[in-house]
Amino acid sequence: MVNELRWGVVATGGIADVVTGDLRLLPDVEVLAVSSRALPKAEAFGARHGIPRAYGDYHDLLADPDVDVVYVATPHAQHHEVTRAALEAGKHVLCEKPATLTPAHLRDVVDLARERGLFLMEAVWTRFNPLIVELGELVRSGAIGEVRSVRADFGFTVPHDPDHRLWSRRLGGGSLFDLGIYPVSLAHLLLGEPEVVHAHGSLVDGVDAEVGMLLGYPGGAHALLGSSLVSPLKESAVVYGTEGLVELPEAMYNPSRMIVNGVERRCEQEGAGYVPQLREVVRRVRAGETESPLMPLDESLAVMRTLTRAAEQVGLTYEDVTTG
Incomplete structure (x- = not known):
């Protein structure tokens, strides 16, 4: 090479x-x-x-x-x-x-x-952010016991403009696939692919303006997730285990600090965070x-299945716009 x-x-x-x-x-x-x-x-x-x-x-x-x-x-x-x-x-x-x-x-x-x-x-x-990598390791090691719940949101207000990529169906717009993918990916990292997906939201011009999701896992574990283009969601996440909790207070998609059972941990961002x-x-x-191994293709396929199950429940489909 x-x-x-x-x-x-x-x-x-x-x-x-x-x-x-x-x-x-x-x-x-x-x-x-x-x-x-x-x-x-x-x-x-x-x-x-x-x-x-x-x-x-x-x-x-x-x-x-x-x-x-x-x-x-x-x-x-x-x-x-x-x-x-x-x-x-x-x-x-x-x-x-x-x-x-x-x-x-x-x-x-x-x-x-x-x-x-x-x-x-x-x-x-997100999967390569040092704190997210550490979070995955903490969960696998049992540091907070068994994960029972993940709560995560990502949303901000975008003035409606049918030509804006986030509001354009022909460009694949909407909150779920652009923003909701981050909370869903976090839930997959910590709990795996869900057995049950429940979703509720609203559509504007054929794309989702907002979506709330409940992902269900065996034994009652669950994830409550949200994405939005019409309200400023907190962009935070909390992971609840049987022996503690982990908080990502801001920018859960690229966190610079994480609180593990009340103790704060920080990481330095390299460049804009994509390094x-x-x-x-x-x-x-x-x-x-x-x-x-941090973002394998089978994981992308699994996350896509969850996103699609949620999309179908709010009436969102891209089958006729993804040609070529």
Whole structure:
């Protein structure tokens, strides 16, 4: 393998901007190429981040033989299309969450990555936050006894605009798949895939404005979760065990402090918080591995199943908008 792992970035929106900034903090990594549907946008993004190659079509970036890894940062509805094309082009892929909008599309790219022996991971940065990693270890060690309940929310107010990506059904908008994925992923990390999913929410223009979820597990353990685009939820989480509790007082999706049975623990954030996730991709690709044990593909499939079960109960579906 070459000394530097060479990355291509597909799309130039806000998340691509922040993640690319963190990517450039890693040693032995070169952000080689960027693509946008509008070439001037790709060129401007490239100039801002010191990226030498700009393309006006992601197919051109995928055809670049020097690109090793592709970071997919398009709107949700294009994730499946771009990820599949990248894998077909022989590229390793880190795709923003949700990796796709339907279980069938996720299974499609997972099977393709495994068939081709390529690395694929859904970019759920929460799973790589040092405190979340520590939380998982605490729970597995029995530090708070048996987990009986997880309560977590993530929401903020977004003025309604049918052209905004969060309110646009054709772009895969809504609170559940963009924000609710974080509380659901946390519940999966600590309790696994639920037996029962109950969800209630409201729809606006075919996307969910808010969703409340109750996930049920054998023996009565449960998770109470929420996501919203119409109210400022606390963005906190509490994990209740039979012998104690853990609190994530703010930014449960990327916490900087955690309170374990009343004792506070803190971590320093690297860059904007995406560095641990990106470092994991580099480590696994260099080692010739095709998945991360911190965010394995089977876990992405399980979380997708839970999200879909909740979506169906509030009348949310993307089956007819995830083509290509």
